Amino acid sequence: MVSRICDSTWNEQIRLTSYFKSTRSRKLPLNIVPVDIDLSGHRKSYEKRTLLESEVSENPMQQFRIWYHDAEESGGVEEANAVTLSTLGIDGYPKGRVVLLKRYTHEGFIFFTNYLSEKGRAITTDPRVCLSFFWPTLERQVIIKGIAEKIAENLSDGYFESRPEGSKLSAVVSEQSSVIASREELERKLKGLEQKYEGQEIPRPKHWGGFLVRPQEIEFWQGRPDRLHDRLRYQLQPNFDWKLERLAP
Numbered sequence: 001m002v003s004r005i006c007d008s009t010w011n012e013q014i015r016l017t018s019y020f021k022s023t024r025s026r027k028l029p030l031n032i033v034p035v036d037i038d039l040s041g042h043r044k045s046y047e048k049r050t051l052l053e054s055e056v057s058e059n060p061m062q063q064f065r066i067w068y069h070d071a072e073e074s075g076g077v078e079e080a081n082a083v084t085l086s087t088l089g090i091d092g093y094p095k096g097r098v099v100l101l102k103r104y105t106h107e108g109f110i111f112f113t114n115y116l117s118e119k120g121r122a123i124t125t126d127p128r129v130c131l132s133f134f135w136p137t138l139e140r141q142v143i144i145k146g147i148a149e150k151i152a153e154n155l156s157d158g159y160f161e162s163r164p165e166g167s168k169l170s171a172v173v174s175e176q177s178s179v180i181a182s183r184e185e186l187e188r189k190l191k192g193l194e195q196k197y198e199g200q201e202i203p204r205p206k207h208w209g210g211f212l213v214r215p216q217e218i219e220f221w222q223g224r225p226d227r228l229h230d231r232l233r234y235q236l237q238p239n240f241d242w243k244l245e246r247l248a249p
Contacts, residue, residue: 045225045226046139046222046223046224046225046229047139047223047224047225048138048139048223049138049139049140049222050222050224050230051220051221051222051230051231051232052230053232053244053246056220056232056244058242058244059242060215060218060220060234060242061104061105061106061215061218063218063220063234064104064142064218065104067135067138067140067142067220068080068081068104070138070140071133071135071138071140074135074137074138076137076138077135077137077138079100080133080135081100081101081102082098082099082100082101082133083098083099083100083101083109083111083131083132083133084096084097084098084131084132084133084134085097085098085099085111085119085129085130085131086129086130086131086132087119087122087123087126087129088122088125088126088128089118089122090118090121090122090125095118095119095122096130096132097119099111099113099119101131102159102210107212107214108146108212108213108214108215109131109144109146109212109213109215110151110210110211110212110213111210111211111213112156112159112160112208112209112210112211113176113208113209113211114171114174114175114176114177114205114207114208115150115207115208115209116175116176116177116207117176117177118176118177119177120176120207123148123211127147127148127149128145128146128147128148129145129146129147129148129213130143130144130145130146131143131144131146131213132144139222139223140220140221140222140223141219141220141221142218142219142220142221143218143219143221144213144215144217144218144219145215145216145217145218146213146214146215146216146217147213147214147216148211148212148213148214149211149212149214150209150210150211150212151209151210151211151212153209155210156204156208156209156210157204159210160204160208160209161204165202168202168204169190169193169194169197169202170190171204171205171208172193172202172205173186173189173190173193174186215236216235216236217233217234217235217236218233218234219231219232219233219234219247220232220233220234224249227249228249229249230246230249231246231247231248231249232244232245232246232247233245233246233247
């Protein structure tokens, strides 16, 4: 039953909800908890800005710079560089998680992670990824499809050296995405590393570093009233020019 809930269509979910309602008076298996929360009334009208072809840059990286600056200066976005990274997992499932963008250049977008983590291994297996920024106070999204590649080791070294000591130790002690026995075990290992590196420089683990996402497609989304949103998509062409198109909302 649980697997059917995960894979069901909307109609199947409605059927299951009816099933749960009909069985409230009966004792259900411990692994099934009836949930029925209606969110259909949650609605917001987006009315702050427009997005017109005549107002955007010919280059999407320049347009991203403008929007990112707006997000940082708006005062309403706590972490403008928080971005959802989606990968195609080794298990065949797509997976998204939030990472922090640390740099962007004309080449693309850079973030750092453990290369042996679930996302690191997924990228190594299939470098096609998606980055998705959402800045709700500006009613804006940016969705980036691209190809990820490891950055040069000296660049990873440089960023690692700039991190606080605690963050360096965390990168060393954590076998990211692996199963651990307890929080206490992790903290014991951390305490041992603190003693080991007391007064010494903490070296960057070879399995930790940066990825550069080279964009192939960048979509800028601006919320508009009545769900008639503005969507402008840039696609990289074989001659390395960018093709700009408007998408239906």
